[in-house]
Amino acid sequence: xxxSALLNVMMGAARxxxxxxxxxxxxxxxxxxxxxGPSDFVSSADLKVEKTLRQELKKAxxxxxxxxxxGGEIAGDDKSNRWIVDPIDGxxxxxxxxxxxxxxxxxxxxxELIAGVVYQPLGDEMFHAEKGAGAFLNERRLRVSAxxxxxxxxxxxxxxxxxxxxxEPFLRELGVMMKNxxxxxxxxxxxxxxxxxAAGRCDGYWEAGIKPxxxxxxxxxxxxxxxxxxxxxxxxxxxxxxxxxxxNDHLHQPLLRxxxxxxx
Numbered sequence: 001x002x003x004s005a006l007l008n009v010m011m012g013a014a015r016x017x018x019x020x021x022x023x024x025x026x027x028x029x030x031x032x033x034x035x036x037g038p039s040d041f042v043s044s045a046d047l048k049v050e051k052t053l054r055q056e057l058k059k060a061x062x063x064x065x066x067x068x069x070x071g072g073e074i075a076g077d078d079k080s081n082r083w084i085v086d087p088i089d090g091x092x093x094x095x096x097x098x099x100x101x102x103x104x105x106x107x108x109x110x111x112e113l114i115a116g117v118v119y120q121p122l123g124d125e126m127f128h129a130e131k132g133a134g135a136f137l138n139e140r141r142l143r144v145s146a147x148x149x150x151x152x153x154x155x156x157x158x159x160x161x162x163x164x165x166x167x168e169p170f171l172r173e174l175g176v177m178m179k180n181x182x183x184x185x186x187x188x189x190x191x192x193x194x195x196x197x198a199a200g201r202c203d204g205y206w207e208a209g210i211k212p213x214x215x216x217x218x219x220x221x222x223x224x225x226x227x228x229x230x231x232x233x234x235x236x237x238x239x240x241x242x243x244x245x246x247x248n249d250h251l252h253q254p255l256l257r258x259x260x261x262x263x264x
Contacts, residue, residue: 003128003130003133004115004130004133006061006107006115006130007115007117007128007130009056009057009060009061010057010105010107010115010117010128011117011119011126011128012056013052013053013056013057013060013105014053014103014105014117014119014126015119015126016052016056017049017052017053017056017087017103018049018103018119018121020045020048020049020052021045021048021049021088021094021103021121022121022122024043024044024045024048025045025094025097025099025122028094028095028097043088043091043094043095045087045088045094046069046070046087046088046091047070047087049087049088049103050068050069050070050071050085050087053068053085053087053103053105054066054068054071054085057083057085057105061078061081062077063076063077063078063081064076064078064081064082064083064107065078065079065081065082065083066082066083066084066085067082067083067084067085067108067212067213068083068084068085068086068087068213069085069086069087069211069213070087080109080110081107081108081109082107082108083105083106083107083108084105084106084107084108084113084212084213084216084217085104085105085106085213086103086104086191086211086213086214087103088101088102088103089101089102089103089104089118089189089190089191089192089213089214090102090187090188090189090191090192092161092188093188093189098188099122099123100120100187100188100189100192101120101188101189101192102118102119102120102121102189102191102192102195103117103118103119103121104116104117104118104119104191104213104214104216104217104218105117105217106213106216106217106219106220108216112131113131113216113219113220114130114131114220115128115129115130115131115220116128116129116130116216116217116218116219116220116221117217118191118192118194118195118217118218118221120192120195124138125137125138125195126138127142127195127198127199127221128221129142129198129220129221129223129224129225130220130224131220131223131224132224133224134224134225135198135220135221135222135224135225137195137199142198142199142200142221142224142225143200143225143226144197144198144200144203144222144225144226144227144247144248145197145200145202145203145248146200146248146250147203147248147250147251148250148251149250150180150181150251150254150255150258151180151181151182152182152203153181153182153203153204153251154181154182154183154184154185154202154203155177155181155183155184155185155202155203155204155205155206155255156184156185156186156187156193156196156197156202156204156205157173157174157177157184157185157186157193157205157206157207158186158188158190158193158207158210159186160208160209165209166208166209169208169262169263170208172262172263173206173208173258173259173262173263175262176258176259176261176262177206177258180258185202190205190207190210190214190215190218190244191214191215191217191218192218193205193207193218194215194217194218194219194221194222194229194246195218195221197218197221197222197225197227197246197247198218198221198222198224198225198227199225200225203247203248203251204245204246204247204248204251204252204255205244205245205246205247206244206245206246206255206259207243207244208232208242208243208244209242210242210243210244211242212239215238215239215244216239218246219238219244219246222246226248226249227246227247227248227249227252228246228247228248228249228252229244229245229246230244230245230252230256231243231244231245232245232256232259232260234253234256245259
């Protein structure tokens, strides 16, 4: 399998940043933690990982800009390219010792997402994809699931946490989904939810109120694994609206219809 130099840079940065993350995971009780908002935490681990990722990516492509969860938007001299980075997607899981978190890196070029890496360091699962080149888990090619019926499907989602808007709309969506699908899972990491859809572990995923760095890399993964990813209107304004629906070609449209029915 031949990977581009850019994808190798992204994967190398994720692996390097993950070393300190795994060490910190073994000593969670010693981490310095601050609160960004209700139920929204940032730890010294987040900041350390983000610093390493920025250093490694900047070293390889000095002119590219950044959009980062902790560091915000940093314009680069090259206005066509920017990295979209989440140092720890699933921080709450990480801080509670739940082993479901990851590093997420995407590359956006001329407003289009063209490459994505989602790395789950505890399991050494490196999900990676590049536009036109397919999606992979380590060296294995990924395909979305082939299930055709909603009633056979397991979906992933995210639940709005304390202090966030959107509880009532989510409960309406959940009520509709529960009546139509085999099961719903809440893993606590949107990037991994999308990676799992790409890998066929989940048949679909939906969420609202989500940030660009949570989903950017996963969008590339699902599309390159043969799946469909849109906003709630079936369009491509996911990063702007914070709404996302992912699934295979049999389930994506039915999922969109269910979400619309929840808000009719």
